[in-house]
Amino acid sequence: MIVGIPKETKTHEYRVSMTPVGVDELVRRGHTVLVENNAGAGSGILNDDYKSVGAKIVDTAKDVFAEAEMITKVKEPLAPERAMMREGQVMFTYFHFAADRELTDEVIRTGSIAIAYETIPDAQGRLPLLTPMSEVAGKMSIQEGAKYLERPMMGRGILLGGVPGVEPAEVLIIGGGVVGMNAAKVAAGLGANVTIMDVDIDRLRYLDDVMPANVHTAFSERLALEKHLTTADLLIGAVLIPGARCPVLVSREQLSLMQHGAVVVDVGVDQGGCVETIHPTTHDEPTYIIDHVVHYGVANMPGAVGRTSTYALTNATLPYAIRLADAGYRAACQQDSRLAEGINIERGKVTHKPVADAFDMEYTPPLVA
Numbered sequence: 001m002i003v004g005i006p007k008e009t010k011t012h013e014y015r016v017s018m019t020p021v022g023v024d025e026l027v028r029r030g031h032t033v034l035v036e037n038n039a040g041a042g043s044g045i046l047n048d049d050y051k052s053v054g055a056k057i058v059d060t061a062k063d064v065f066a067e068a069e070m071i072t073k074v075k076e077p078l079a080p081e082r083a084m085m086r087e088g089q090v091m092f093t094y095f096h097f098a099a100d101r102e103l104t105d106e107v108i109r110t111g112s113i114a115i116a117y118e119t120i121p122d123a124q125g126r127l128p129l130l131t132p133m134s135e136v137a138g139k140m141s142i143q144e145g146a147k148y149l150e151r152p153m154m155g156r157g158i159l160l161g162g163v164p165g166v167e168p169a170e171v172l173i174i175g176g177g178v179v180g181m182n183a184a185k186v187a188a189g190l191g192a193n194v195t196i197m198d199v200d201i202d203r204l205r206y207l208d209d210v211m212p213a214n215v216h217t218a219f220s221e222r223l224a225l226e227k228h229l230t231t232a233d234l235l236i237g238a239v240l241i242p243g244a245r246c247p248v249l250v251s252r253e254q255l256s257l258m259q260h261g262a263v264v265v266d267v268g269v270d271q272g273g274c275v276e277t278i279h280p281t282t283h284d285e286p287t288y289i290i291d292h293v294v295h296y297g298v299a300n301m302p303g304a305v306g307r308t309s310t311y312a313l314t315n316a317t318l319p320y321a322i323r324l325a326d327a328g329y330r331a332a333c334q335q336d337s338r339l340a341e342g343i344n345i346e347r348g349k350v351t352h353k354p355v356a357d358a359f360d361m362e363y364t365p366p367l368v369a
Contacts, residue, residue: 001325002032004068006061007039010075012283014042014306015313017072017093020049022318027054031325034064043310065089070329072321074313075300076103087111087347090329092321094118094133097344098245098358099272104345113329113346117317119243120342127242129320131178132312134267136302138182138238141265142171144301145234146190148263148287148294155294156261158233161191168192172228174220174249174274175238176203179267183236188215195228225249229257237266239274243344244354250275252291260292270299333368340368 003026005018016039023033035055037047047057058064065071065084073093077085082103085091088111095116097104107114117129127134142160149169151157162168171187173180176198187194188211196211197220198204204217211217218224229235229250235258239246246268255264255277266273269280277290281297283304288295302309320339323332333340344352349364356363 001328002034002067002069003321003325004064004071005033005035005039005055006064006071006073006081007036008042008074008303009061009078009081010300010303013075013300013303015074015303015310016040016043016045016306017074017314018318018321019043019045019311019314020053020055022314022321023050023055024053025318025322026325029322029326032056034058034068036061036064040310043306045310070321070324072317074310075303076100077107079106082106082110085110085112089113090115090324092117092317092324094130094270095344096270097352097355098243099270101359104350104355104359104361107345108348108350111348114344115324115329115339115342116243116344116352117342119344119352120320121242121338123338129313129316130240130242132316133302133309134178134240135182136305136309136312137267138179138236139186140301140305141179141183141236141238141267142186142190142234144286144296144298145171145236145263145265148265148296149233149261151261153287153294154261154289155263156233156259160187160234169233170231171195171234171236172232173197173236173238174225175240175268176200176207176217177238177240179240180236180238181207183238183267184211184215187234188212192234197225197228220249226254226257229254230259232258233262235262235264235275237264237268237274237278239268240271241354243352245272245358246274248272248274248276252276255293256291258291258293261294263294263296265296267301269297273297330368333366340366343368
């Protein structure tokens with residue numbers, strides 16, 4: 001198979017979809033790997049690093065898309081990339097279709113096969129290709145939140161961990177999954193008072209057992225949420241429903257309960273976010289203010305730490321990319337029903353039910369089912 005690795009084009013996206021280790025594995029199996037010029041530069045990976053393991057360096061993304069039978073990426077294809085996708089071509093990347101009707105419509109029109117990292121489960125029902133980036137984003141959410149709590153950033157002027165004689169910040173995390181747990185670890189380590197809210201009692205019980213004494217848990221229901229919003233200095237949205245749009249848990253009206261200069265970091269913004277007033281931003285312009293609350297909505301947060309994120313992501317995605325290349329997508333998915341759950345759009349049909357439901361579209365089971 002001819003596998004293509006284009007350079008990411010999203011604003012300040014420094015990750016790349018495959019390291020030289022992955023290229024080496026594919027080449028040794030007889031596959032051809034095309035890497036766009038300087039695709040790995042943002043992660044500290046040079047053209048020569050790829051060439052030394054057998055990759056062919058090509059000048060432009062157009063060259064990659066024109067020849068490759070399977071494209072591996074990190075972020076969803078942007079409009080210029082979608083224009084280069086073709087019928088029957090496999091695209092293996094993060095898509096988050098349920099929050100983006102335009103992306104969904106355009107990928108349908110290409111006739112390509114869209115296999116989404118974020119909807120492939122493992123045997124335990126976890127999301128192994130989403131987990132590493134959730135870990136990075138969870139930790140980064142506290143770094144970014146702490147920065148935007150500073151007064152020059154229009155925040156409340158609060159040091160997250162406080163100092164002797166001065167209370168630390170109150171951090172409220174909605175969602176106790178991978179993002180929430182990693183956010184809590186960092187916030188607690190910096191000395192903040194942390195509350196994690198979730199609707200899964202077993203998860204709350206687990207978090208109560210493993211977290212330090214300055215992390216507390218609370219069942220997520222409207223009255224409790226509103227009570228915690230009144231005191232929260234930093235709100236982390238850490239809600240995920242695999243492949244579907246995030247439910248809105250904090251309304252515009254409830255946002256007004258928060259203190260002036262409080263900060264919202266909604267990690268689920270690429271799936272629509274759990275805060276009604278959140279919308280995607282970029283690393284160039286990461287924040288905006290609504291009702292005196294600072295909103296941070298960068299949709300590719302892990303892209304800022306490209307080297308860490310690239311290696312964390314590709315450690316997880318490589319085995320799947322190898323199977324898709326070795327067997328072809330259809331045979332690989334017939335052999336593994338969990339991999340087949342990654343097929344969100346196939347040759348013009350929506351094949352992932354949460355995406356179909358999000359836009360009231362017809363759902364069609366994948367051809368490999």
